[in-house]
Amino acid sequence: MELKDVKNITFPKPSLEEWKEAAEVSLKGKSIEKLKTNTYEGITLYPLYTETADSTANVAELPGFFPYTRGTFPTGYYEKPWLVVQPVSGVTAEEANEKMKVSFKRGQNVVAYPASLLAKGARAEKLFKDIPLREIPVFIDLKGKQKGLFPQFKAVAESQNAQLTGVVAEDPIAEWLIGGQLPEDTDHYFADWLKTIQDYQKVGRDLKTVLINTAVYHNGGANAVQEIAYGLSAAVQYLLEGQKQGLSISSVSERIVFSFAVDSNYFMSIAKLRAARRLWAGLAEAFDTAPDHFKMAIHAVTSELTETLYDQHVNILRTTNQAFAAAIGGIQYLQIHPFTHPTGESDDFSERIARNTHLILKEETNITTVVDPAGGSWYVEQLTDELAEKAWAKFLEIDEAGGILELIKQGTLQKDIAEVYLGRVQNAAFRKDSIIGTNVYPNPADKIKTPTLDKHVSYMKVEKPVGITPIALERVSIQFEQIRLRSESYKEINGTAPTIGLINLKNLKSYKPRADFVKSLAAAGGIETVGSKGCQTIQEAVDYVASTNFPIYCICGSDDDYAELAPITIKEIKKQFPEINIYLAGKQQEELEITLSEAGMKDSIHVKTNVIAILLELLHELGVN
Template sequence: MTINEMKNEQFPAFSIDEWKEAAEKNLKGKLLDSLSRCTYENIKLKPLYSAEDEVDWETSQFPGFPDYRRGIYSLGYNQSEWYVAQTIQYKNIDELKTSLSSSLDKGQTSISFEVQTDTAGRLKEIIGNIYEKNPFSVNAKLFQYVFIEALLDIAGDSAEKITGFTGMDPIAVLAEQGTLPIKISELYDQWAELIKKADQNMPHLKTILVDTTPYHNGGASAVQELAAGLSAAVFHIQELLDRKLSLEKILYKIVFKFSIGANFFMEIAKLRAARMIWNKITEAYGALPENRKMIIAAETSKFTKTAYDPYVNLLRSGNEAFAAVLGGIQYLHVSPYNEPENNFSSFSDRIARNTQLILKEEAHLNKTVDPAGGSWYVEHLTNELAEKSWELFLQIEDHGGIFEALKSGWLQQQISEIREKRQMDVYTRKQSIIGTNIYANLDDKPLQLPEEPENVSATDIKETVEPIPQIRLSEPFEKLRRRSEQLADQLGRKPAIGLICLGALKQHKARADFITGFIAPGGIEGKQSGEINSTEQAFSFIKETGFEHYCLCGSNEQYAETGMELVREIKKLFPSIKLFLACLPDVGGEKDWRSSGIDEFIHVKSNCYKVVSGILEEMEARMHEE
């Protein structure tokens, strides 16, 4: 074949049905649809997407134009890069000054830090005149009033140079903390005046925040995050319109804040869908296209981070930051790997900041324009999210809006249902958390978690709702690990159960390894016996180890031949020990095994948290008896 002939060669074209047929052959008779799964958003994810999945949405083909799913700038990050907005944590003002200066010298491009009680009083000392070159990225919360006043004092004639945002979302504060120190109507009265004053002196500073992170960190689905956030935005608009702010001014001042979770494509679609719905809402208000653009500040999720095996948090944050950038954002905070202990270091800060710089300078994502655009999967997911979020948004409005939905507890209940589903999936290991509920390292040293903050005193409360619990998904297993560490201090060794390994290595290894990995998330060690081929060998292993819990590990054939008789003999000689069996028997088999002496069964469908917690509870009870 000549070169010219090769150039004219083409690959054969296959229809979607032929692809499906080929896939189903490899599935050995199963339908391709068996690979589909349903998300927490009640969206069915298919194994294959094609042009057939295009829907009748009015999809904009160009970034920078309504419906803005493809971004708010026509040239994407080529036109305006996202700001590196690492939120600086600090113990004192001197530490903040040093960290902020160092960060800005090493790639940070936005002024971002936690506002504390004494921050405003020393703001001039902290920021000097760096605000003239770098925008703010500050969620000031209820400190916004004093923070804005301090900014006005120090800026003077250069106040017009202040850009970025120093925002507050009173609804998010209420949802997270469950309280406000002032009635909501009075708060909006004061807030409206503050926004007007800030605009008169600092016209380029945005002061209205729509913060969806309390919903995300409470376990909400992407649909719930979007619906709650957009409902809060509408509440802000209505309240501020009633207080004589113009629609144009309100929309210009709004910034949305999102947490970015672990579901990579869902998070990309979440940001794209958010812009779509916001365009629809603001269009209904009569806003011009330029005023319908959504400014997004994103942060990697606190909800997904772990205290054990914390270096895995580097990978989690990298994945989440990548999704945020592909989704199209204007500000980004990447959480340091040791964020759960709230005690950062220069090392962890640098790694987090460099994660963004790698995405910019090495992956060249700052030269892209909506790289996810046109993907049938991402576009379909974006449309699905937008539809379902719009439906829930309307439900919230039917309940009287976000404030009334929180006051009644309806929204908290909706989020609680999803949080419980997520937690159960972690308990049963349907959802993996590497280093926590799977592949746990028993020798791992955890981060030192801070103590829970004190509750607000009753005299400081004027508005109350049921708060949305702010959690990390790994916390229940981390509590198990701490319990096992306390037991280890008392025992002088790690808590352990004995694994009675039946027959040759190839006969018991798979189940013995499974059980070892199954109990490790609770800090429990699996002590494997040698090859057990007789009752006497099993007795000897039990006498040598002296544990309270043992698990039989072997093949189904061994279980059928000698398993039940061995269990009876063990229970006869050691009636106080608890025996597990590594398998999932059928209904009839379970009854027979239990009658022979097996107490519980451990298998891939077992609730890992429940089983391991039960073992620790029995060990703790035995220690108290002694």
């Protein structure tokens, strides 16, 4: 056969049933159902996705055309790459201004400052000094200071004879949730706020001034369905408030920018952005407005929920994955947190790494040359459909309940988000969800000098406030970190870390897997382990305990070694050292577990153990407060 003949060879397309049969052979008779997984959104993920009628219809959509699932621009990033939004801070306005000008030389193309700078008194004229606002857009979430700072932005625009572009906005609903209070008279507040929005249009005709900060819901623990639905509900609330003040729907909708968090669930993050665009465009019909006025502008920001204090360089991997998902999903603005972000601090190096991540994605992946790279992936298309369907149902549920403000007043929104957050924490505790460097593969040598736990501040001053349940904003890893910090504090005071002994049975091959398992689990809580050599006899185990005298020991070995030695070893140790607590690595058959408990075993530590619970128990027994 010649090469030209090889090129013409075709292969039969196997059916889905044939694939299932082949897969079950690989699974050695287990059902293909074992490969399905469930998400926090209540979506079942399948091991294989193939073409369906719905997914084929979605691919037939064109980028830049309604319903904008595939993006709002026909050419994607080819003509309009996303803008690099990396907020720059400093001790003074002058320092921040100099750092901003340096960042422009290194890839930044947006003026971005944290609201805290302005809230603490930094003057806009100093922050924007020698920055050509006719050429460079702005992105600032003013977090409640929008009205008070308008005179400064007006003065800056007039001094340069420039029309501001970009985003100078805030999200009142998000700020109320952070601050735990909202105005008694929301109608009066919105009327006043919308006047401020109109004022800003005088200094920037195309300026985005209304922020829908869905990242607040995400960082509280919300799933993608909730994040989309709450974001749409907040946006609709603002549209309706605008109507009350005689504003057209388009005059408000075109001022809105959505800020979505992207997390480490790569494909879900992509689908979230695509589904959100589709649903927002669909609302144009509900408001009897042309779809062009409902092209969603998206600011994506890497997730705070998934960040960790320990092994901070893993945050670089997380944010790179998240940023790539955002870029694939389709965005206009992208903000990547520096890897030191959870400490509340950053430096030139961490800021440079974050900024350079943009440049690598833009210049080295060719992502800007392909329009909607995810389009045509049957997995992404179906995930987008399911997410859109569930988010729309949730949106209608909120609408029927009286809107997002009613849910916030009742505390229903906060409760629903808290339930999802609790599920995330539980999955981390049982290590169903891995947090590298925290609940799995912790680095015992990693230390935090002066940790600053996350603090979310709103600068919004609420007149005649009514108290509401604030949204709890805590990272999933925080309980592990608090436990580990307790151990480090104990070590600083006592000179030694809290320590448990490992009684290793028989040979290295037998005990090492479970000894490594316990060592890693203990390290997640800052607890050190000291292991014995392979104990061949009961007496060797007793001698090891006598020579080390730890309050806690864990026996490690194979199932066969446990059956032979564990019960009598535990019994003898407890006889001579009754105050010692003894654990066993690995879950055993019920009959043996009963025998071990009767011999004096405190508990077994295994893959289904709640790691947070066992670490707290161990620290208590070790006298760590």
